[in-house]
Amino acid sequence: MAGQELDLIAIGNALVDTLIHADDTFLLEHGLGKGSMTLIDVTRAEQLYRASGPGIEASGGSAANTAAGLAMLGGRAGFAGRVANDQFGGVFRHDIRANGVEFETPSAKEGSPTGRCLVFVTPDANRTMQTYLGAAIEFGPDDLDESQIARAKYTFLEGYLWDQQRAKLAFLQAADIAHSAGRKVALTLSDPFCVERHREEFRQLVENHVDVLFANEAEICSLWQIPDFERAIQATRGKCPLAVVTRSEKGSVVLAGNKAFAVQAAPVERVVDTTGAGDQYAAGFLFGLSSGRRIESCARIACLTAAEVITHYGARLVTTLTDQVMARFS
Amino acid sequence: MAGQELDLIAIGNALVDTLIHADDTFLLEHGLGKGSMTLIDVTRAEQLYRASGPGIEASGGSAANTAAGLAMLGGRAGFAGRVANDQFGGVFRHDIRANGVEFETPSAKEGSPTGRCLVFVTPDANRTMQTYLGAAIEFGPDDLDESQIARAKYTFLEGYLWDQQRAKLAFLQAADIAHSAGRKVALTLSDPFCVERHREEFRQLVENHVDVLFANEAEICSLWQIPDFERAIQATRGKCPLAVVTRSEKGSVVLAGNKAFAVQAAPVERVVDTTGAGDQYAAGFLFGLSSGRRIESCARIACLTAAEVITHYGARLVTTLTDQVMARFS
Numbered sequence: 001m002a003g004q005e006l007d008l009i010a011i012g013n014a015l016v017d018t019l020i021h022a023d024d025t026f027l028l029e030h031g032l033g034k035g036s037m038t039l040i041d042v043t044r045a046e047q048l049y050r051a052s053g054p055g056i057e058a059s060g061g062s063a064a065n066t067a068a069g070l071a072m073l074g075g076r077a078g079f080a081g082r083v084a085n086d087q088f089g090g091v092f093r094h095d096i097r098a099n100g101v102e103f104e105t106p107s108a109k110e111g112s113p114t115g116r117c118l119v120f121v122t123p124d125a126n127r128t129m130q131t132y133l134g135a136a137i138e139f140g141p142d143d144l145d146e147s148q149i150a151r152a153k154y155t156f157l158e159g160y161l162w163d164q165q166r167a168k169l170a171f172l173q174a175a176d177i178a179h180s181a182g183r184k185v186a187l188t189l190s191d192p193f194c195v196e197r198h199r200e201e202f203r204q205l206v207e208n209h210v211d212v213l214f215a216n217e218a219e220i221c222s223l224w225q226i227p228d229f230e231r232a233i234q235a236t237r238g239k240c241p242l243a244v245v246t247r248s249e250k251g252s253v254v255l256a257g258n259k260a261f262a263v264q265a266a267p268v269e270r271v272v273d274t275t276g277a278g279d280q281y282a283a284g285f286l287f288g289l290s291s292g293r294r295i296e297s298c299a300r301i302a303c304l305t306a307a308e309v310i311t312h313y314g315a316r317l318v319t320t321l322t323d324q325v326m327a328r329f330s
Numbered sequence: 331m332a333g334q335e336l337d338l339i340a341i342g343n344a345l346v347d348t349l350i351h352a353d354d355t356f357l358l359e360h361g362l363g364k365g366s367m368t369l370i371d372v373t374r375a376e377q378l379y380r381a382s383g384p385g386i387e388a389s390g391g392s393a394a395n396t397a398a399g400l401a402m403l404g405g406r407a408g409f410a411g412r413v414a415n416d417q418f419g420g421v422f423r424h425d426i427r428a429n430g431v432e433f434e435t436p437s438a439k440e441g442s443p444t445g446r447c448l449v450f451v452t453p454d455a456n457r458t459m460q461t462y463l464g465a466a467i468e469f470g471p472d473d474l475d476e477s478q479i480a481r482a483k484y485t486f487l488e489g490y491l492w493d494q495q496r497a498k499l500a501f502l503q504a505a506d507i508a509h510s511a512g513r514k515v516a517l518t519l520s521d522p523f524c525v526e527r528h529r530e531e532f533r534q535l536v537e538n539h540v541d542v543l544f545a546n547e548a549e550i551c552s553l554w555q556i557p558d559f560e561r562a563i564q565a566t567r568g569k570c571p572l573a574v575v576t577r578s579e580k581g582s583v584v585l586a587g588n589k590a591f592a593v594q595a596a597p598v599e600r601v602v603d604t605t606g607a608g609d610q611y612a613a614g615f616l617f618g619l620s621s622g623r624r625i626e627s628c629a630r631i632a633c634l635t636a637a638e639v640i641t642h643y644g645a646r647l648v649t650t651l652t653d654q655v656m657a658r659f660s
Contacts, residue, residue, distance in 0.1 A: 054425035057387035095384035
């Protein structure tokens with residue numbers, strides 16, 4: 001594998017998700033902001049876990065989900081992020097490699113356990129995430145493999161990295177390495193509250209370092225502090241070469257240079273769990289881009305992959321969609 | 331909780347399942363006997379895991395699944411079995427308690443990690459299990475809480491316990507405690523190969539120590555070494571007060587004293603994963619028995635709970651079925 005060109009290197013927090021059914025009353029009682037991601041410490045994580053129903057564990061992490069998705073579609077992906085040398089670290093490493101993703105970041109030898117995300121899925125299929133970063137917090141510039149980044153067409157970074165000083169340095173360094181190698185940099189804004197925490201810096205990033213921007217409606221409105229969606233889209237124009245804004249069942253809007261167009265969401269019979277929808281949208285889009293497809297096709301593939309992941313529990317694709325994707329989009 | 335009468339105390343191997351999609355070619359290549367459970371050592375477990383696709387983790391263990399299911403239906407259940415003091419042990423303990431099951435067996439302080447079962451689910455929804463017992467192997471008579479057994483209407487034992495000498499002693503002792511307290515003992519034969527390993531002893535058990543026997547078609551045929559189902563049922567008559575034999579989509583047969591009757595399987599739109607079908611059948615049946623329902627109602631409830639668990643991945647119920655069950659069966 002080493003030395004081969006990659007379609008994507010994704011860099012982000014390496015996490016194992018625990019998916020738990022919960023109702024709105026549970027969210028209220030525990031002060032959880034529905035639909036958002038909150039960073040919590042180990043004490044709070046234990047307290048919440050104790051109070052919550054039975055769960056299932058599945059590898060997660062936003063950028064990691066995107067890497068796994070792109071590999072499921074037949075692309076070549078790598079991932080960089082930090083787990084501990086523990087059982088959940090073993091699960092994370094196994095799953096992402098089993099998806100065919102290059103993952104060589106060494107496990108943390110000591111310190112915190114592998115990061116975990118409690119994902120509370122409500123009956124309306126919405127998800128509320130409470131993340132204990134654990135070993136992911138230790139990820140820093142030393143964990144970057146320059147040659148891996150240089151041989152990837154796209155370096156994909158999650159906004160969540162900005163929450164930790166060392167991860168942020170790694171983020172900026174990775175973007176530099178990618179651009180120096182003549183490669184492109186993609187960013188997902190991750191979460192509206194993450195945007196709120198880092199708004200000014202994210203604006204600078206988008207305007208100066210990002211080739212492909214992924215955001216959802218709430219995130220793009222927060223970025224420009226414009227509550228009206230159409231006006232937020234106008235504000236995004238010209239800020240970076242390619243921007244893609246997702247709107248759940250309302251589809252997505254693509255801004256590519258002077259071009260702007262909307263794409264309908266793919267039909268879904270029953271939405272079970274929206275965890276990973278944004279991550280898999282990015283996976284489909286970047287798979288399309290890195291395989292040289294037209295922008296319109298990239299958006300269509302992205303809608304299909306997002307539609308697949310919301311029909312079941314968990315944030316990663318369980319079917320390849322390869323036949324559908326290959327046959328229909330040029 | 332302590333002191334309250336229980337409907338059920340289940341005793342078995344405490345395991346965390348890893349559910350993995352696999353095809354028949356994978357089973358063949360790795361020499362896995364489709365549909366069966368095989369005990370493997372840690373080296374083999376690591377080798378198989380390395381070779382297999384991405385998975386999801388969920389608490390399992392046959393008798394533990396039954397305890398969790400009975401609690402989901404609204405019954406009062408306890409479980410005894412051994413995990414290690416590690417991350418998977420934490421998951422197992424959390425999940426079963428979150429289901430409302432009393433679980434107080436202390437974690438093993440040292441030695442093997444928590445036991446794990448690799449569950450390979452083929453596209454036909456069949457499951458093939460490879461079990462590394464880990465800390466479960468250390469379960470023995472000292473782990474029994476006599477008073478917990480004495481206050482449970484039914485002590486439910488899995489045949490798998492018979493594979494380990496100390497667990498077997500615990501099994502026999504638990505049955506003695508239950509009977510001395512005027513309680514009933516239920517047994518599941520677990521797996522046809524498990525029956526083959528312990529046939530003579532299982533026959534003795536059924537005839538002398540068991541009040542309620544659960545078996546599937548392959549297991550009951552193996553127990554009496556009679557390949558014909560109808561004749562195997564005849565051979566079972568009179569051996570123990572109540573015997574229930576499940577036949578997948580063909581429903582089940584109940585032998586209660588002189589009475590014998592067949593019950594149709596509940597209709598299922600799409601079978602996704604048969605893992606836990608037998609365990610949840612037992613949960614439904616024992617819930618019915620311990621709540622004083624007619625035998626026919628117990629069998630109907632059992633068919634419903636078995637039908638629920640095969641419509642999704644994982645061996646435990648995700649819906650309570652309470653309304654359905656309560657309203658329809660007296």
